[in-house]
Amino acid sequence: MKKSTYRASTDVALIKYWGKRDEKLRLPENNSISMILDGLETVTTVEFRNDLAQDRVRIAGEARAVEAQRVTRQLDRIREIAGVAWYAQVESVNSFPKGTGLSSSGSGFAALTCAAADALDLNLTERELSILARQASGTACRCVCGGFVEWHAGDSSGTSYAETIFPADHWAIHDVVAVVDEGMKRVSSTEGHQTAQSSPFYTTRQAHIGDKIATMKRAIAARDFTSFGELVEAEALEFHTILLTSQPPLIAWYPGTVEVMLAVQQMRQDNIEAYFTINTGFNVHVLTLPHYVAAVAERLQKLSLVQKTLQASIGGKPQKTDAHLF
Numbered sequence: 001m002k003k004s005t006y007r008a009s010t011d012v013a014l015i016k017y018w019g020k021r022d023e024k025l026r027l028p029e030n031n032s033i034s035m036i037l038d039g040l041e042t043v044t045t046v047e048f049r050n051d052l053a054q055d056r057v058r059i060a061g062e063a064r065a066v067e068a069q070r071v072t073r074q075l076d077r078i079r080e081i082a083g084v085a086w087y088a089q090v091e092s093v094n095s096f097p098k099g100t101g102l103s104s105s106g107s108g109f110a111a112l113t114c115a116a117a118d119a120l121d122l123n124l125t126e127r128e129l130s131i132l133a134r135q136a137s138g139t140a141c142r143c144v145c146g147g148f149v150e151w152h153a154g155d156s157s158g159t160s161y162a163e164t165i166f167p168a169d170h171w172a173i174h175d176v177v178a179v180v181d182e183g184m185k186r187v188s189s190t191e192g193h194q195t196a197q198s199s200p201f202y203t204t205r206q207a208h209i210g211d212k213i214a215t216m217k218r219a220i221a222a223r224d225f226t227s228f229g230e231l232v233e234a235e236a237l238e239f240h241t242i243l244l245t246s247q248p249p250l251i252a253w254y255p256g257t258v259e260v261m262l263a264v265q266q267m268r269q270d271n272i273e274a275y276f277t278i279n280t281g282f283n284v285h286v287l288t289l290p291h292y293v294a295a296v297a298e299r300l301q302k303l304s305l306v307q308k309t310l311q312a313s314i315g316g317k318p319q320k321t322d323a324h325l326f
Helices: 065-082 104-119 126-134 189-198 202-222 225-244 255-269 290-301
Strands: 002-015 020-022 032-049 056-059 087-094 148-152 161-166 174-179 274-277 284-288 308-314
Touching (some): 032 104, 056 065, 126 161, 225 274, 284 290, 290 308
Antiparallel strands (some): 032 087, 032 148
């Protein structure tokens, strides 16, 4: 019996990737930069056993067939590397709503990959873990790292990986997440990636993405929050323009999403510096500095369409824990 439990944080994409050059290997069309979020996490226990006839997968206490298939495919990759045939019992729980645009697949498959690799004593490097996690979920390749992370698009499986570009203690940025709905997204990110290039603005976006990456790195290096926030917010709006103009259009926003965006703009008018970003869902990340967190959370909680808020700071890479789920 070989067993291990890992805790992994999700992330928020600052400069986003959209579109894949290789669907099977999950190679993205462009580099991306994200921030790991301490406070929004997945805890996963993996136990390989010689008495199982198949993998047993439970997420949040439930057996879910589609998700179990993705887990088994990832375990197959890890079993192949280790040269073993044991099936595994897997239990996984999140501290935040799943499937709502908060990158739960990123933390989920990062935790699964780290736990399974550790249980089988593979001793993989962070880059190797990133490459392996990417094959299950693109975002997961970033979530095996810590701090501010860049995912290098690469042109092959071995060159497409993520790495930390600034550590978690480089800068104290906080994320106040406005949860406007806890239901599942109507269109998955996987489906959206397939239609990305149908947007008439996609080529223009790709032509400038390299400059955005460089500008973001400079803003983070200088701890220039205004430049950082303005770029993050503009990037989110541009990204959703691609979604909105793809065929068929991917309309991710809910009424509450728009309410939060307008409220964040009003905060700046009231000298509370905060900026929003949205992944492929409807819930909104509001990035701010430590001395504004309480004011931002209070404003968001008072909005009529916000169900609750979650708070996170910059997190580190996945950590092994002895708190097994079974």
